[in-house]
Amino acid sequence: MGWIKGRCSWPRTHTERHEARQSSYRCHHDVYRNRRSGKHARSWPASGVSKSVVSQRLSALEAALNVRLLSRSTRQQALTDSGKYFFERCQKIIEDFQLAAEEVSDRQDEFSGTIRIAAPMSFAVRHLTDVFSTFLQNHPLIDLQIEFDDRMHDLVGDSFDMAVRIGRLKNSALIARRFGQSNRVVVCSPRYIAENGNPHSIESLENHYAVSYANLTPQSEWIFRRGDELKSVTPKSRMRVNSGDIQLAAVKDGVAIAALPLFIVHKAIEAGEVQVVDLDWQLVPDDLSIVYPQNRFLARKVRALSAAIIAQIGSPPCWESCLSAEQQERLKS
Numbered sequence: 001m002g003w004i005k006g007r008c009s010w011p012r013t014h015t016e017r018h019e020a021r022q023s024s025y026r027c028h029h030d031v032y033r034n035r036r037s038g039k040h041a042r043s044w045p046a047s048g049v050s051k052s053v054v055s056q057r058l059s060a061l062e063a064a065l066n067v068r069l070l071s072r073s074t075r076q077q078a079l080t081d082s083g084k085y086f087f088e089r090c091q092k093i094i095e096d097f098q099l100a101a102e103e104v105s106d107r108q109d110e111f112s113g114t115i116r117i118a119a120p121m122s123f124a125v126r127h128l129t130d131v132f133s134t135f136l137q138n139h140p141l142i143d144l145q146i147e148f149d150d151r152m153h154d155l156v157g158d159s160f161d162m163a164v165r166i167g168r169l170k171n172s173a174l175i176a177r178r179f180g181q182s183n184r185v186v187v188c189s190p191r192y193i194a195e196n197g198n199p200h201s202i203e204s205l206e207n208h209y210a211v212s213y214a215n216l217t218p219q220s221e222w223i224f225r226r227g228d229e230l231k232s233v234t235p236k237s238r239m240r241v242n243s244g245d246i247q248l249a250a251v252k253d254g255v256a257i258a259a260l261p262l263f264i265v266h267k268a269i270e271a272g273e274v275q276v277v278d279l280d281w282q283l284v285p286d287d288l289s290i291v292y293p294q295n296r297f298l299a300r301k302v303r304a305l306s307a308a309i310i311a312q313i314g315s316p317p318c319w320e321s322c323l324s325a326e327q328q329e330r331l332k333s
Contacts, residue, residue, distance in 0.1 A: 013043055052319050055126045061165055111301040112141035118155070118163040121148045122264050127319075128164070128318065131312045135305055142301060150215055150242065155293045161302050164309065166261070167286045171292050179310045180288040182261050183331050186222075186277040187269070191254035202281045209256040212236035214242040222259050224281035231281060248274075266319035276323065282331055288304065 010183045062069050071082035079087060119128055125148065132144055147153065147160075155163055155174060169176050188198070188203070199205050202224050212220045220237040223230060238256050241247055251258045252273050267273045290306050292298055312318075320328055 003098065041114045071275045092177075110141060110305065111139045114143045114145060115300065115301075115302055116145040116147075116159060116161050116303055117273065117305070118147040118149065118158075118160050119154045120150050120164065120166055122150070122321065123166060123261075124148050124245055127263060127313065128309060131305075131308050135308055139304075151324040159272070161299070162290055162292050162294070164246070165287075165291050168287060169287065169291065174291040175294050175298075176285050176289045176291045177306065179290045180313060180315055181202065181285040182263060182288050182317070183320065184259050184261050184283040185265065185267055186257060186259050186276040186283070188257040188277060189252055189254045189274050192257065193275075197252065199277050199279075202231060202279055205233050205235045205257070205267045210234050211247045211250045211256045211258040212237040212240045213244065213247060214240045215258075223284045224279070225284050226281045230284070261286070262322065263317065263319045266322035270311075276327060278327070278330075286333075 010120060016047045020276075058070060065079065065086075068080050069079050069086060071080050086321075113213070124146070132146065136142060136144060153160060153163060165176075166182050186199070199208055210220070220234050222233045222235065224229075224233065231274065239250060241250075244260060247258045247260055248264055248268060251260070252258060252268065257277065265274060271275065292302070316328075320331070323331070
């Protein structure tokens with residue numbers, strides 16, 4: 001095996017070479033499946049394969065190659081430089097094989113296989129769980145692997161087929177399908193208004209305490225628009241969290257005001273638990289997009305799931321019905 005020159009002793013007999021190739025494929029496929037599932041080395045083995053079997057295959061492969069692929073300690077395991085090199089060279093082969101399998105499967109009438117998707121936690125829990133359940137019921141041969149997380153995943157490195165993104169896209173290496181926008185509003189509770197008064201202008205917001213979203217940069221700056229004009233405001237941040245749900249809970253309790261997406265706060269508005277602060281300026285909206293790795297075949301099953309998500313959200317998004325007609329019209333200004 002000439003790709004690790006001078007560092008391998010490849011078995012000489014036909015039987016030894018065959019067994020080494022089989023061990024190489026099985027071991028690398030175990031590693032690849034764990035990487036695709038987002039697991040780390042210390043959480044191996046792959047689903048359906050015992051840890052002892054994976055360990056045996058890896059040891060056999062290392063013996064056949066006469067090189068150490070994995071460094072081991074009592075606390076963790078990690079690929080060595082040779083292991084990383086070997087993995088990266090073999091990874092393309094397995095991905096090409098899976099791509100060919102997807103393309104052949106894509107010609108069938110019934111969808112099958114796995115779709116790996118990432119989506120923001122608060123958004124997915126509120127608006128996508130029914131989509132995923134219905135999609136699975138309609139396509140019994142489909143499996144979904146879903147990561148609910150507000151952080152931006154590396155779609156290529158983490159082997160995702162698609163992701164729902166909220167915000168301005170920065171990575172030009174992704175294929176993006178924009179399907180709407182997420183409007184944000186400034187909200188506060190009746191209790192907060194009774195104790196601190198109602199903000200009457202964007203300038204007055206700086207005299208109020210706010211619950212800030214930690215995943216935004218800068219965290220405490222709110223950017224408003226009116227026509228072509230933009231203006232930034234920085235309320236006094238009393239609390240910074242990385243969860244919109246915790247922001248909403250703090251607002252309901254009268255702790256502070258917050259700038260929240262309507263997809264999080266719409267039911268609280270309808271229930272009268274919080275109310276929208278009516279201002280002449282509107283917060284700059286975020287894009288709603290589905291993104292795909294540029295170098296992956298876009299299977300029909302992925303396109304079908306994307307269409308189901310878009311249909312579920314609607315245009316305009318279903319959550320905007322919590323606003324009055326006047327407030328909805330103001331969002332467009």
